[in-house]
Amino acid sequence: MRVLGIESSCDETALAIVSYENGKxxxxxxxxxxxxxxxxxxxxxxxxxxxxAHIDRLPFMVKDLPLDTLDAIxxxxxxxxxxxxxxxxxxxxxxxxxxxxPFYPIHHLEAHALTVRLSNQIDFPYLxxxxxGGHTQIIAVQGFRQYKLLGETRDDSCxxxxxxxxxxxxxxxxxxxxxxxxxxxxDPLRYPLPCPFYKQxxxxxxxxxxxxxxxxxxxxxxxxxxxxxxxxxESVTSGMxxxxxxxxxASIQHTVSKILIDRLSQAFKVTPHKQIVIAGGVAxxxxxxxxxxxxxxxxxxxxxxxxxxxxxxxxxxxxxTGIEMMQHNITPDIVVPTPRWNLMELARA
Ligand code: KG4
Ligand code: ZN
Numbered sequence: 025m026r027v028l029g030i031e032s033s034c035d036e037t038a039l040a041i042v043s044y045e046n047g048k049x050x051x052x053x054x055x056x057x058x059x060x061x062x063x064x065x066x067x068x069x070x071x072x073x074x075x076x077a078h079i080d081r082l083p084f085m086v087k088d089l090p091l092d093t094l095d096a097i098x099x100x101x102x103x104x105x106x107x108x109x110x111x112x113x114x115x116x117x118x119x120x121x122x123x124x125x126p127f128y129p130i131h132h133l134e135a136h137a138l139t140v141r142l143s144n145q146i147d148f149p150y151l152x153x154x155x156x157g158g159h160t161q162i163i164a165v166q167g168f169r170q171y172k173l174l175g176e177t178r179d180d181s182c183x184x185x186x187x188x189x190x191x192x193x194x195x196x197x198x199x200x201x202x203x204x205x206x207x208x209x210x211d212p213l214r215y216p217l218p219c220p221f222y223k224q225x226x227x228x229x230x231x232x233x234x235x236x237x238x239x240x241x242x243x244x245x246x247x248x249x250x251x252x253x254x255x256x257x258e259s260v261t262s263g264m265x266x267x268x269x270x271x272x273x274a275s276i277q278h279t280v281s282k283i284l285i286d287r288l289s290q291a292f293k294v295t296p297h298k299q300i301v302i303a304g305g306v307a308x309x310x311x312x313x314x315x316x317x318x319x320x321x322x323x324x325x326x327x328x329x330x331x332x333x334x335x336x337x338x339x340x341x342x343x344x345t346g347i348e349m350m351q352h353n354i355t356p357d358i359v360v361p362t363p364r365w366n367l368m369e370l371a372r373a
Contacts, residue, residue, distance in 0.1 A: 035058070040340040299326055
């Protein structure tokens with residue numbers, strides 16, 4: 025079977041074709057148009073601009089794809105920015121209608137959760153650490169649509185720590201890669217930052233206190249800057265040298281890794297899984313990947329990490345989830361684009 029995936033839930037316009045024959049999957053196309061240029065001036069994603077960019081790009085991107093060879097179309101239907109979801113969903117449904125093929129509405133987090141089965145061909149079960157721009161969760165993935173939420177963030181997501189502090193540091197957009205670049209050669213122990221819930225016996229996260237601590241740290245270098253300017257999240261780095269910024273970014277990566285390891289170690293107390301998987305945009309971070317790999321080794325578990333290109337938003341994961349749905353005989357429901365959609369609603373009893 026060969027499925028076209030469409031991803032438009034945030035600021036990546038992506039189309040991919042994934043095939044699956046005789047137990048072997050193949051990513052035949054994986055095209056991404058990143059809207060960084062459209063949004064960087066504003067320091068973050070502007071939903072209206074994102075939706076317009078999706079509608080501008082999709083017709084060009086689909087033009088040279090071998091549509092007549094497809095068995096189905098799959099498009100991200102939630103959660104995400106509603107304008108972009110409507111564009112991808114409407115585009116996908118119309119295409120499916122015109123080709124007389126089934127349309128599969130895809131849950132963005134389910135796509136992140138299952139990507140590793142496409143890239144690394146692993147079997148269920150596994151323990152998933154999902155760290156993206158909008159979500160931070162630990163989920164026991166027992167099988168397809170057999171998901172058990174063990175913990176999640178009570179406030180901000182892990183990705184927000186990178187995005188908001190990069191903005192404050194004037195490092196540009198998107199935040200994660202900018203912080204990773206600035207952190208190269210930085211001292212990860214220079215700035216001690218808080219680890220919320222450290223050693224507490226549950227699997228939930230909290231990142232708002234860490235964000236505040238980072239903001240206060242930056243502010244201490246520029247005492248003349250008012251708190252209101254800080255809270256408006258304008259760049260206020262004039263008081264910091266390049267090497268101090270580098271050390272702070274390295275310290276942020278170090279602290280986020282420490283928090284993730286601490287929360288995973290709580291999950292390990294209640295789950296026997298040997299396969300540990302990380303997914304979502306923050307899983308693209310090399311420092312975090314290395315730290316988590318080493319930790320899992322000490323715990324006699326194996327960390328399985330999808331390639332960087334499949335950690336951040338892409339359409340191959342959407343096409344693959346369509347294939348998983350087809351394989352599990354899921355009849356595609358009419359699900360309308362849904363900005364907030366809890367993955368656990370998909371879990372089968
Ligand atoms: O999964 P994703 O592409 O989109 C969502 O579903 O949210 O994740 C985006 C998040 C952003 O917060 C971005 O800053 C972060 O992933 N990110 C990174 C890196 N690349 C992307 N964070 C840390 N290091 C990176 N290299
Ligand atoms: Zn995502």
